[in-house]
């Protein structure tokens with residue numbers, strides 16, 4: 001079947017999509033967007049996290065056809081041209097990226113967290129990232145990165 | 161494989177009648193795992209995401225009519241005040257990404273003995289509304305689960321909504337697992353106090369072939385609270401009562417040994433969870449106003 005949707009602001013079409021295929025597969029294998037990673041295909045690791053109509057979801061658990069006509073934003077759509085998004089910049093600077101496999105999902109999920117919570121507590125960060133597994137970093141640097149990004153993105157409070 | 165994508169409930173019911181083997185897919189958090197691992201290859205998928213009627217909730221005739229396709233995230237964000245037990249259970253499901261997609265209708269469709277919404281729905285005495293081109297039926301949630309991962313749906317039926325009375329007293333949900341997120345329950349327990357009816361509702365998860373109520377424990381506690389005038393006095397709950405209640409909840413279970421835990425541990429943990437849930441709920445009841453809200 002044919003799947004048409006908006007991906008990172010661009011109208012995209014894929015043909016000959018198998019009906020049981022996942023959105024993740026369509027993005028990676030049919031649209032040339034390999035940023036979202038395929039690590040478990042069962043919703044456990046979060047490395048395939050993308051926005052579907054502004055809601056972060058595991059793209060491995062969305063049927064391709066469910067994405068028809070909808071708006072998808074992947075990790076490739078976070079940066080503004082050559083300029084990394086502050087969340088991406090913070091992950092680089094904090095040393096939160098080792099093998100990098102978990103990173104795309106963590107970036108999207110962190111982006112979503114900071115869109116709703118300007119200064120998340122550590123408990124909130126852990127809760128928000130509970131569905132994103134990392135086998136390398138031990139998570140401490142990831143928490144550092146989220147705090148760093150939050151600091152930089154927070155709208156300064158009105159001073160005296 | 162066919163991909164059916166109705167946009168109204170009538171279309172969805174017509175599609176299900178015409179293709180009884182089509183597998184409904186809502187959030188896909190159960191269905192897609194099966195497809196990705198090729199455990200199941202249905203003749204057709206019936207996507208329910210575009211059926212607006214399923215994605216709504218509204219107060220109706222004294223209860224909340226929760227559309228089968230409302231996500232856990234929305235239950236938590238929009239209904240925690242009216243359906244606190246279900247919202248507590250929803251908070252323990254998977255991860256934020258899973259809760260953004262997963263639905264209560266999908267949980268009932270999968271009918272896993274470990275489904276987290278089930279103990280809360282049982283304790284609240286919820287009703288499952290199912291429909292087909294032949295008409296609509298209401299099934300009490302106690303009668304909905306017919307076996308391990310089996311439910312009372314006919315081949316041409318879809319779950320349309322869950323009807324749940326807004327809480328009139330404190331509710332609790334407890335779940336045992338190895339982590340605070342992303343766990344299938346080793347055992348789970350839901351409790352609801354219904355002061356207006358002087359009844360207690362319970363739900364046991366992951367400790368029997370189906371989710372089930374602990375009828376004996378409910379009858380025992382409801383009668384004991386009545387006999388000792390505790391609904392009105394709101395006095396402290398005798399420790400022996402809570403312990404006896406826990407024991408009777410345990411006695412209602414019939415768990416198995418599996419990779420997640422032993423039957424013995426499930427029984428023990430149920431007795432402990434039930435006792436604690438009651439202590440917490442009773443504490444809330446004692447400190448709440450007369451309409452039951454803390």
Ligand SMILES: Cc1cc2nc3c(=O)[nH]c(=O)nc-3n(C[C@H](O)[C@H](O)[C@H](O)COP(=O)(O)OP(=O)(O)OC[C@H]3O[C@@H](n4cnc5c(N)ncnc54)[C@H](O)[C@@H]3O)c2cc1C
Pocket residue numbers: 042043044183184185186187188189190191192193208228229252253254255258261262263264265266267268269270274275276277317318319320342343344345
């Ligand atoms: C990583 C991960 C973690 C999870 N953690 C938990 C957890 O902690 N607790 C828990 O309870 N579950 C958990 N689950 C399981 C799953 O998320 C839940 O069962 C969820 O409620 C399913 O909802 P869904 O909308 O995604 O269902 P789907 O996958 O779309 O459907 C599930 C079943 O219900 C049927 N169905 C769906 N909607 C309808 C309808 N309206 N009428 C008739 N049939 C219907 C489908 O055909 C299918 O058989 C987890 C799953 C994953 C992948």
Ligand code: FES
Pocket residue numbers: 037038039040041042043044045046047048049058059060061
């Ligand atoms: S690949 Fe989707 S959650 Fe792991």
Ligand code: FES
Pocket residue numbers: 096097098099100101102103133134135136137
């Ligand atoms: S950096 Fe390797 S999995 Fe996270």
